[in-house]
Amino acid sequence: MPELPEVETIRRQLEPDLNGRVVEVAEVLDDYFTKPEPAGSFERAVNGREIIDVGRRGKYLLFEFDDKTTMVIHLRMTGSIVLLAPDGSENPGDARIHEAGQGERHLKARFTLDDGGELRFTDPRRFGRGFVANPEDLNSYFESRLGVEPLSEDFTVDALASMTAGRTGPLKSFLLDQKGVVGVGNIYADEALFRAGLHPLSPGASMKPENHVALRDGVVEALERGLDLGGASIDDYRDARGEQGGMQNEFLVHRREGEECVNCGSEIQRIVVGGRSTYFCPSCQKRLRRRPKRRRVEGGVRAGRHH
């Protein structure tokens, strides 16, 4: 499942090769890809445009054009984006891309570039979507859906504290909600909560100040580890060159039901939270039940004054 580290890995690979390229022919092979917009208007909006930047917002991949419009692609569950080398050039990755099922199979859209290369979107499950928007529409689209970027300096402990204040729902559900922190999906939510020592069912508002710090750090560290390893390939995920990531080999809890906790040796458990499989260590991640009470820090009650 492409989450922030997977999408960012793809973005970093595409950016140097796509900047300055012109889309000569855009072809949508499955109307689902542009739903609810018609494929024809999408193709017309992309045809002839020069790509001047490749960006990312949350799990959305952004191809910025010379006319300031942006092609937005979301991979959802099983989508993948690959870049095929120009015709005639020797690129060992192309064979790998076909082997990984990112060739003609499940091909939903194809963009022929002015250097002969080809950008491909494939998606066996047909959940992925693409659209083109002007800056104002894109801004309001993201404004209503997305919160803070976890790898930006805006993701402070204070910001996290105010987002979770008053929330009675489980922390796991909070992390999956893109209106709070963006880019975290089912994998990195489990990994972040384990790193923070927080139970996935603990209510958002049950956290104490030290928990806010731990969760902020847990989210950042889980995502950065995923980025370092080029993402997690559980089944479908491949990067823009058809290669797997390495994060799946270093999961601390995710998909490790019945295995030993790397920290204490307890058995990792699986529960369902908000309809999603959730993995945690029952010993390292204790459930918080009470809302925090402000602890008085009055001077006189320090230990050692009497014996």
Next chain:
DNA sequence: AGGTCGGCCTGGCAGC
């Protein structure tokens, strides 16, 4: 308004 749940999709796999 926050929380919860079902629907969208299809490949893969358990079970018979």
Next chain:
DNA sequence: TGCTGCCAGGCCGACC
């Protein structure tokens, strides 16, 4: 072997 049915989950819309 071949069939059925269920599961995976990001996001959205409906509902409470």
